[in-house]
Amino acid sequence: MAGYRPERDRDSREWWERIGRGEFAVQVCDACGTARFPARAFCARCRTEGAHWREVAPEGVVESWIVNHQPFVPGLRAPYVVVMVRLAEVPGCFVYGNWRGLRPPEHGERVTASYTRVDADLTLVDWRPGP
Template sequence: MSAALTPEQPAANAALTPEQPAANAALIPKQPATSAALTPEQPATSAALTPEQPATSAAAGSGRPAPSWRQPRTDRDSAEWWAAVARHELLLQRCAGCGDLRWPPRAMCARCGGFDWTWRPSAGNGTVASWIRSHRPFAPGVPLPNVTVLVRLADQPDLLLPGGWTGTGEPRTGSAVRLCFDDIEPGLTLLSWEAAP
């Protein structure tokens, strides 16, 4: 049952006047729009970066250099995986509790919640689940157009690994592919895919 409103009880959804600010409005100072054109005084934050536009990061002002976009951020769970990729090997975590394979590397099994696991080699065979061709740079030095492929591994149907496309022609969804490795620069190797023979 709704009660009649009196002047002392304004409707929650009544039109607001400048004298009546919304109760749930964020009370923050006005900020410039993030999509506004960048000026030399405003370094790029999420726009495509060029050598003239320095990247800002959490390290800004701390005396530490901003991390390179090319270098992966490793942690205790992924360091061995990246080391294997540098050796041109693909490793997957296998849960010691339920036997489930997982990628990306992480401490806990999503299926059983177990924390014990081992590394298992993979042949790197699969099928194209999806792919995209980008005509816009996501980082300096990346050749355009750039094709990224999402591959469903044969090892386990729910494992999807992204990578570049080094095959000839366009990838086709559902087509068989095999893993190859792309040595981008010294110290950086990434996954790439090509059509299986």
């Protein structure tokens, strides 16, 4: 992953800081309570500003996945699998990340997050089988 760094913008900065501390949280709208990922300034449901962060269990089920054969990031070896996970505590919220299973994921498979510390400033969320 030489050279590639996810952008820490005003909306995602807290996500990256929390992940770096091993905390798994989603942004929740202050007005209507809708959870969202990725973090953003306005709620997609009620179109208001204002949100807070709520810690949730880093568990869910595989909703979908792709096998990427193109190394879009310099230094990243392809193929690799990216999964989209429906969170168990917040079923309307989906989070994505690299697959760390020894076999391909299955739709509906229960998964749990794992954290990959790239360096002192970057931790990534990956997914593996099991709760």
